[in-house]
Amino acid sequence: MDPRAAIVEILRDSVRTLIVCHVNPDGDCLGAGLALVAALRRLGVTATMASADGVPASLSFLSGTDGVVTAVADEGNFPVAVTIECTSLDRAGRLAPAVQQARTIIAIDHHQDPPPYAHVTDWDPRAAAVGEQVADIITRLGVEIDRPIAQNLLAALVTDTGVFRYSNTTPRSLRLAATLMERGATIHEIVRAVYEDQPASSLRLLGRALAGLTLHAGGAVAATVVTQAMLAEAGARWEETSGIAAALRTITGVRLALVFEERDGSMRVSIRSRGEARADRIAQALGGGGHPAAAGADVVGAPDETVARVLALAAREVAGTGDDA
Amino acid sequence: MDPRAAIVEILRDSVRTLIVCHVNPDGDCLGAGLALVAALRRLGVTATMASADGVPASLSFLSGTDGVVTAVADEGNFPVAVTIECTSLDRAGRLAPAVQQARTIIAIDHHQDPPPYAHVTDWDPRAAAVGEQVADIITRLGVEIDRPIAQNLLAALVTDTGVFRYSNTTPRSLRLAATLMERGATIHEIVRAVYEDQPASSLRLLGRALAGLTLHAGGAVAATVVTQAMLAEAGARWEETSGIAAALRTITGVRLALVFEERDGSMRVSIRSRGEARADRIAQALGGGGHPAAAGADVVGAPDETVARVLALAAREVAGTGDDA
Numbered sequence: 001m002d003p004r005a006a007i008v009e010i011l012r013d014s015v016r017t018l019i020v021c022h023v024n025p026d027g028d029c030l031g032a033g034l035a036l037v038a039a040l041r042r043l044g045v046t047a048t049m050a051s052a053d054g055v056p057a058s059l060s061f062l063s064g065t066d067g068v069v070t071a072v073a074d075e076g077n078f079p080v081a082v083t084i085e086c087t088s089l090d091r092a093g094r095l096a097p098a099v100q101q102a103r104t105i106i107a108i109d110h111h112q113d114p115p116p117y118a119h120v121t122d123w124d125p126r127a128a129a130v131g132e133q134v135a136d137i138i139t140r141l142g143v144e145i146d147r148p149i150a151q152n153l154l155a156a157l158v159t160d161t162g163v164f165r166y167s168n169t170t171p172r173s174l175r176l177a178a179t180l181m182e183r184g185a186t187i188h189e190i191v192r193a194v195y196e197d198q199p200a201s202s203l204r205l206l207g208r209a210l211a212g213l214t215l216h217a218g219g220a221v222a223a224t225v226v227t228q229a230m231l232a233e234a235g236a237r238w239e240e241t242s243g244i245a246a247a248l249r250t251i252t253g254v255r256l257a258l259v260f261e262e263r264d265g266s267m268r269v270s271i272r273s274r275g276e277a278r279a280d281r282i283a284q285a286l287g288g289g290g291h292p293a294a295a296g297a298d299v300v301g302a303p304d305e306t307v308a309r310v311l312a313l314a315a316r317e318v319a320g321t322g323d324d325a
Numbered sequence: 326m327d328p329r330a331a332i333v334e335i336l337r338d339s340v341r342t343l344i345v346c347h348v349n350p351d352g353d354c355l356g357a358g359l360a361l362v363a364a365l366r367r368l369g370v371t372a373t374m375a376s377a378d379g380v381p382a383s384l385s386f387l388s389g390t391d392g393v394v395t396a397v398a399d400e401g402n403f404p405v406a407v408t409i410e411c412t413s414l415d416r417a418g419r420l421a422p423a424v425q426q427a428r429t430i431i432a433i434d435h436h437q438d439p440p441p442y443a444h445v446t447d448w449d450p451r452a453a454a455v456g457e458q459v460a461d462i463i464t465r466l467g468v469e470i471d472r473p474i475a476q477n478l479l480a481a482l483v484t485d486t487g488v489f490r491y492s493n494t495t496p497r498s499l500r501l502a503a504t505l506m507e508r509g510a511t512i513h514e515i516v517r518a519v520y521e522d523q524p525a526s527s528l529r530l531l532g533r534a535l536a537g538l539t540l541h542a543g544g545a546v547a548a549t550v551v552t553q554a555m556l557a558e559a560g561a562r563w564e565e566t567s568g569i570a571a572a573l574r575t576i577t578g579v580r581l582a583l584v585f586e587e588r589d590g591s592m593r594v595s596i597r598s599r600g601e602a603r604a605d606r607i608a609q610a611l612g613g614g615g616h617p618a619a620a621g622a623d624v625v626g627a628p629d630e631t632v633a634r635v636l637a638l639a640a641r642e643v644a645g646t647g648d649d650a
Binding site: 166175192 | 488489490491492494495496497499500502503504506507511512513516520521522523524525528529531532533534535536537538540544547559572573574575576577599
């Protein structure tokens with residue numbers, strides 16, 4: 001039996017199922033998990049959705065988030081536990097013991113390596129989102145996809161593909177999205193809730209940051225400095241700097257985007273790359289970390305010296321990776 | 326015979342066809358037009374793609390743009406002319422006479438009202454992009470969609486739906502995109518070329534515009550003014566204002582976004598809406614035009630008075646459409 005068929009059997013026969021998403025949850029694991037919970041409940045299965053870190057505000061529009069728990073009192077009381085996008089068990093956070101005590105552990109994941117801890121694993125690295133895998137599981141369970149389930153699955157797809165613009169998007173993703181729209185889901189409502197609902201202060205801050213951008217290393221590096229004064233003028237908080245580096249990265253020829261935040265006593269550096277340039281290499285040299293495309297570090301020292309030091313590292317990185325961005 | 330079937334017959338039998346897109350061309354009319362030109366050439370029809378305003382730099386990646394002409398010397402020499410998204414004939418700009426002298430004028434459009442000037446009209450207001458209509462025409466012509474045609478049609482779809490995020494996106498759009506991907510088209514290459522390849526000057530200008538944004542009508546209207554001085558400081562040209570209104574539209578609660586461009590002797594107003602608020606109603610009151618979600622007008626008069634007048638119209642529009650943004 002293929003793993004997915006086995007999973008469908010286990011889920012259908014379970015009386016009490018725990019669905020767990022990863023720490024710092026995103027739209028894919030929450031959307032897919034909540035869709036699965038709704039489908040199981042329609043089959044009479046008692047299903048609980050758990051997220052160690054709760055639900056971020058931008059995803060509270062998903063259907064069923066009011067029932068998400070951050071901890072379970074009755075660990076050991078779930079015959080079946082399903083992890084969504086937990087590459088390792090510690091990605092479940094404080095919910096890991098509850099998963100571990102389940103008689104049957106099911107892992108649903110689409111990351112590079114299969115999760116090693118489960119009894120049955122639905123692993124599909126070609127899926128743009130686990131929402132694709134869960135959509136098929138729900139269909140195989142014989143549950144008709146209604147609007148709330150469709151919207152949650154579409155939210156999984158939309159958020160994990162950056163609204164279909166990342167290279168993980170496949171014809172299958174688009175056809176599933178079409179089917180989900182026919183069940184009542186709407187892309188623009190998801191986009192609006194997740195991406196187009198920001199305070200005016202964030203845009204004022206972005207504006208100040210972009211107005212002061214500078215180019216370096218022959219235009220391959222874009223940088224900007226955000227000061228406490230800019231924050232105050234915009235009426236913004238530090239959390240509102242998140243979109244600045246991504247905007248810098250869209251400049252023609254830019255392969256590394258750097259945002260310097262002059263915080264109290266240290267400089268926070270956010271690095272975004274495209275092409276072969278590696279953000280994580282620079283972050284590591286500064287004592288920080290991250291992914292090849294997005295990394296960061298906190299650097300103690302005089303702001304001017306930090307900027308000069310990071311620009312030198314960035315210039316070396318783009319010189320060493322001669323790709324055409 | 327349905328109009329599309331008639332159009333397919335006319336195109337197949339034509340020996341010499343002129344395809345014309347509208348002034349200030351976008352990705353939909355250029356992508357769809359170039360796809361149609363490529364398909365007709367494969368059938369042995371001499372086809373010429375004409376755009377009065379040429380090809381904007383962000384769309385030069387489309388296949389076949391090197392063959393686009395901005396004028397035709399041999400007006401009156403085209404038995405068949407096809408207009409793409411020209412609601413009225415003057416939307417063809419200086420190419421209008423060449424269209425008018427054709428024996429058969431075909432109009433392909435998806436705007437609110439059918440174009441009134443053509444002999445045969447393929448009008449489908451439910452199409453997210455004319456690219457959807459042209460994809461079907463090409464299929465009916467019996468031409469297999471290869472990678473260049475697929476990429477141009479996908480570019481039409483992607484640009485007219487804002488990468489599938491606008492409410493005009495339908496299941497049909499997504500299924501067509503899936504099919505085009507299977508023919509070799511890639512969404513992320515289009516996104517990168519169109520949206521993620523902008524001069525630093527555009528971001529500096531965007532920055533200045535966002536830094537000075539103001540909210541009105543209880544936060545339902547966001548506005549900003551772009552002056553010649555801001556343009557000069559950013560080293561930007563007027564063409565680089567295009568992303569500003571869309572950015573304003575992402576502010577929580579904003580239902581109308583207004584960008585005022587202080588040009589020589591007149592104020593150009595760009596209007597973007599979301600929800601029920603209608604951008605075109607405001608534009609029409611100012612002597613301009615457009616879609617419900619995106620419209621514009623050129624207003625002669627004192628800048629301050631124009632701003633006040635448009636803000637009053639915008640406040641009335643959001644008051645009259647009581648939706649929850």
